Amino acid sequence: MEKLRKIDKVVNLAKTRGFIFPSSEIYGGLNSIYDYGPLGVELKNNIKKAWWDYMVAQENVVGLDSAILMHPKIWEASGHVEGFTDPLVDCKKCKGRFRADHLLEQNGIKPDFNPKDAKALKDIKCPECGGQLTEVRQFNLMFKTFMGPVEAKASQIYIRPETAQGIYTNFLNVMDSQRLKIPFGIAQIGKAFRNEITPGNFIFRMREFEQMEMQYFVQKKDTTKVFNDWKKLRMDWYLDLGVNKNNLKFRDHGKDELAHYAKKAVDIEYNFDFSKNETFKELEGIHDRGDWDLSQHQKHSNAKLTVRDENNKEYIPHIVETSGGVDRATLAFLMDVYEEIEGGRTTTTKSTKDVEVVLKLDKRLAPIKIAILPLSKKENLSKLAKQVFKSLASHYRTMYDETQAIGRRYRRQDEIGTPYCVTVDFESLEDKKVTVRDRDTMKQDRVAIAELEQYFKDKF
Numbered sequence: 001m002e003k004l005r006k007i008d009k010v011v012n013l014a015k016t017r018g019f020i021f022p023s024s025e026i027y028g029g030l031n032s033i034y035d036y037g038p039l040g041v042e043l044k045n046n047i048k049k050a051w052w053d054y055m056v057a058q059e060n061v062v063g064l065d066s067a068i069l070m071h072p073k074i075w076e077a078s079g080h081v082e083g084f085t086d087p088l089v090d091c092k093k094c095k096g097r098f099r100a101d102h103l104l105e106q107n108g109i110k111p112d113f114n115p116k117d118a119k120a121l122k123d124i125k126c127p128e129c130g131g132q133l134t135e136v137r138q139f140n141l142m143f144k145t146f147m148g149p150v151e152a153k154a155s156q157i158y159i160r161p162e163t164a165q166g167i168y169t170n171f172l173n174v175m176d177s178q179r180l181k182i183p184f185g186i187a188q189i190g191k192a193f194r195n196e197i198t199p200g201n202f203i204f205r206m207r208e209f210e211q212m213e214m215q216y217f218v219q220k221k222d223t224t225k226v227f228n229d230w231k232k233l234r235m236d237w238y239l240d241l242g243v244n245k246n247n248l249k250f251r252d253h254g255k256d257e258l259a260h261y262a263k264k265a266v267d268i269e270y271n272f273d274f275s276k277n278e279t280f281k282e283l284e285g286i287h288d289r290g291d292w293d294l295s296q297h298q299k300h301s302n303a304k305l306t307v308r309d310e311n312n313k314e315y316i317p318h319i320v321e322t323s324g325g326v327d328r329a330t331l332a333f334l335m336d337v338y339e340e341i342e343g344g345r346t347t348t349t350k351s352t353k354d355v356e357v358v359l360k361l362d363k364r365l366a367p368i369k370i371a372i373l374p375l376s377k378k379e380n381l382s383k384l385a386k387q388v389f390k391s392l393a394s395h396y397r398t399m400y401d402e403t404q405a406i407g408r409r410y411r412r413q414d415e416i417g418t419p420y421c422v423t424v425d426f427e428s429l430e431d432k433k434v435t436v437r438d439r440d441t442m443k444q445d446r447v448a449i450a451e452l453e454q455y456f457k458d459k460f
């Protein structure tokens with residue numbers, strides 16, 4: 001039997017331990033839409049908080065939370081109505097639908113689609129059934145809906161496919177209200193929607209997902225330095241949160257890959273290892289977008305979006321953007337720490353000869369920080385254990401678990417990445433101390449209950 005890949009194991013763990021569930025599952029699911037369960041929402045919130053705290057702590061970066069629905073003209077100005085398309089081909093035989101650029105990539109032809117590549121597609125057959133493929137059609141990825149009671153073209157609006165446009169259109173509001181001067185940045189986290197032709201690879205490519213974007217407004221002369229600074233800062237963020245540096249790399253976009261307005265672009269890629277041919281894939285992009293975005297909005301809205309430089313000369317700011325996916329980051333963090341230990345880590349009991357799973361998530365990201373585990377369900381022990389739980393739960397996300405043998409409970413916490421387990425035993429009743437076990441070293445400390453709060457303050 002073929003060995004399971006790490007991604008399959010992570011998908012399984014995510015489902016069974018309550019990180020991520022397929023959406024609408026009791027109705028058979030909805031293709032590539034996912035829900036975050038009790039542990040998933042904690043993990044995702046911790047990732048977003050880590051990003052937010054890091055980004056708005058940088059010089060001159062402020063936050064924003066703009067609406068998902070926006071004026072439809074915004075998407076004309078941004079080029080999305082015209083150009084936010086993917087090249088689509090259908091199989092004439094099995095009716096399967098594929099992205100032409102992905103088919104080319106799978107056949108070893110350069111990954112980014114360009115009309116000239118249509119010729120190369122002639123020799124490619126349907127990967128599912130070997131059937132003939134149709135000509136390439138451009139397919140717009142934006143979801144549409146209607147605003148108000150009339151379902152007519154005039155009331156048609158789009159559900160945003162990226163968060164960035166909300167930042168551009170609020171550029172002046174933010175600058176004026178905060179009395180900011182160029183250079184400054186605006187950070188935003190929010191949902192985005194794309195009607196992807198071939199979603200997949202779990203939460204890597206979904207139709208509803210979340211982005212963490214920051215747009216930095218600069219003078220043209222400063223763009224190269226700012227671009228390089230952000231490139232480093234963004235890589236450092238993943239490294240600081242514990243991602244293995246061998247699983248991360250930069251990939252510069254080639255000239256023919258760049259959007260027509262973009263000056264420079266680099267991706268931070270993570271080794272997702274989805275299959276033999278799909279290893280390093282985009283996690284986040286850092287883009288020098290020139291003055292294209294604000295110029296377009298100035299043109300289409302008639303609002304003046306210029307500022308003045310030190311010589312009082314008017315200009316449209318240039319933009320360096322960092323654009324990452326919350327879900328892709330979640331998947332990368334999960335995959336990076338997923339570890340299986342054959343035969344288990346414990347040597348003191350017989351029952352540990354199977355495979356143990358440990359998620360060595362950074363403490364800041366771990367969904368549950370501390371688990372309280374009374375050694376038995378006896379009333380006097382639970383009473384003390386619940387007191388300990390209460391004192392810690394208001395400071396840290398804490399779980400109380402009293403079912404099954406203590407070894408099993410430790411392993412359940414290891415599997416979800418809980419950094420510390422606190423065991424309350426019969427001695428605790430006498431000496432008012434508990435045992436704190438460290439997830440990674442498995443070392444145990446005997447700590448006075450009265451000193452637990454300070455003990456964890458030092459740990460977190």
Ligand code: ATP
Nearest residue numbers: 204205206209211282283284285323324325327328
């Ligand atoms: P790709 O080439 O993989 O489609 P992209 O270059 O279109 O991605 P951007 O438009 O630059 O992506 O979006 C910024 C970030 O948003 C990406 O780096 C990714 O992390 C995230 N993202 C984009 N599309 C999706 C999606 N369908 N599902 C999940 N995350 C996504």
